[in-house]
Amino acid sequence: MKLKLNENIVVILLSKDNIQKKMVTDCWLKYKTNFIASRKKHGSNYTLKLYKDSYKFLVDLHMGFHPVPISYAKIDRNGLPKVLWPLRPLLKDKSISNIRLTMCIARVFQLIRLPIDLDTSKITDPGNILPNNYLNSFAEYCQGWFSRINLSNIKTQRFSAHSSMKSGPNGQALVYAHYDLGALIRTPDLLKSIVKLNKLLGNYWVNRMMEANVLPNYEEIPSIHSRLGFSPEGGGKTRIFAIGDYWSQMALRPIHDTLMSILRNLDTDGTYNQEKAFARLLNKSKGKETYCFDLSGASDRIPLQVQTIMMSKLFSQDIADAWSSVIANREFHHKYGEPIKWKVGQPLGLLSSWGSFALWHHILIEYCAHKIGINRFRDYCVLGDDVVIWNSAVAIQYQKQMKFLGIPINQSKSVIGDSQHSQIEFAKRHARDGVEISGISYNLLNKDSLRNVDELICEINKKSMMDDMENHSRILVRHPNSRIEDLLNTIITLRLLRGPIPLKERLPCLEVDPTEIYNLVKIRRGEKMMEKVMDLDSLLGKSIPIEKLFEKHEVQYDSTALGLNGLSHSESLHPLIWVINHLGERLAKLLDQIWSGEPDAINDVEYLPTIPNREFFANSKSAKHEYFSSIVIDSYLELKIKAQEAQGG
Known part of the structure; x- marks a missing residue:
């Protein structure tokens, strides 16, 4: 066995001399050999759990925590799992390059892809009922939040036909756009919402374009307007994603552009410049307690109701209602069973869904600070559902809000950093003492x-x-x-x-x-x-x-x-x-x-x-x-x- 080309490049670039190169190469090959042997002997499920838990142990070790020994695995006197023993020569030296090399090597478990998990309970389970006093309070805060930002600086793209090169519900989105129309005609309520949203946004020409592109024989062509995709990912996860029709995407595009432009202007957001956001995060949080919460199925569980309130204060109540109907008032077909409809949240995959979810997350954090008397709060960073807060009082209020809204926080995967080291996990990146110690995705390392x-x-x-x-x-x-x-x-x-x-x-x-x-x-x-x-x-x-x-x-x-x-x-x-x-x-x-x-x-x-x-x-x-x-x-x-x-x- 030998290292793949990308693995070899990382070894060379992060090693200070030929002696270290040989040591790193030997460690890496031994680790991979053991991983392959474990898959052959114990199967993918057991090997994934063992190597994933060992990686978690390694991360905790490098972050300065006290990692919990793996109960079902052999360990040495220091609690180091047997899986990590090939990395001992690198673990003796606490240099940043060695730490990052071990963080690369130990991610080999990401090569395992398990069969698709068809559990859609996060999408279909009912959510918490929110009282009117909470909804009114949040609406009032949203009104004030938008009044403080200069919306005149928000720029949107010149409107044109949606240039999607991705898949649609019936095939390639652009080529099959006229097929999507047939499915919409057979779902009149959804079609009415799309037409209404176009009118409210002043895009009458899109409605005329829709009328002109209906095939005379559309009733004879099988088509759907929404599809659900299931994709097995490295590390045993299944990603569920939504695919909407071309014309809904056209109607949602102006709203998407507005939301994304607002996010672009927030220094607390990492959507457009993850490196800049991460650098700010490292600088601002150093010497403070850090709270990196892991949200479980956040976009599926965040009530569409509160996002619609936010949208009504940004646009208007009519636009917000039409938007929520276009986004969520639809059934998504898939090949594994009956169509599925989002019960609480909204499907990521349609334009504006990411933007509304991310912007709501910002406002929610600042609303938490407002609840305890802190205005214009900036001691946090957000990238979608990834969040780091470096204020204990706000972090406590944030946890209360999430529980109230019915959005689970996975405490075992969350990282709570102390003021001595300010440990951080954000967007799959790790840092300690203001220094990044992340590795590289093994899907990239495995390329040759x-x-x-x-x-x-x-x-x-x-x-x-x-x-x-x-x-x-x-x-x-x-x-x-x-x-x-x-x-x-x-x-x-x-x-x-x-x-x-x-x-x-x-x-x-x-x-x-x-x-x-x-x-x-x-x-x-x-x-x-x-x-x-x-x-x-x-x-x-x-x-x-x-x-x-x-x-x-x-x-x-x-x-x-x-x-x-x-x-x-x-x-x-x-x-x-x-x-x-x-x-x-x-x-x-x-x-x-x-x-x-x-x-x-x-x-x-x-x-x-x-x-x-x-x-x-x-x-x-x-x-x-x-x-x-x-x-x-x-x-x-x-x-x-x-x-x-x-x-x-």
């Missing part, structure tokens, strides 16, 4: 392709794992294959150092000047963008028949909606036509930015495959990193071949 290296380097940057790097030689990765070594170092150079390296600091191991690679990567990115712009022009100019997109998916279409029967009014066109125009504008703007040498961040439209491809409608979280790595690899090889030819000539 050059095209995944960029994603790893970005994660290392995000978690500040190389802040103590003394010089550029620390990033040089040695690999038995010299070509792979060159390519690895090229990707690491461009990403870790974020730009071309000054010539005086040129890395001697590279056969090609990193500055040349940096410039060529920019050129190749621009060329690929030009290809996509030309693809869009071809579609709009009909040199590539747009109906081929539907035929590839075996989807029925109306030729008028695709503009195939001569000139059509814009509101009668299929959403795909709108999206193609919108993407063209975004691509052209991004192309100007690339040519002007603006930052190397990969935009979400840049890494989409060419439009006529079926893969255009796929959306991978790793896609942009693989896209960037591919360009770097191709650019490196191109320059290396030229250099070799020049030497040979």
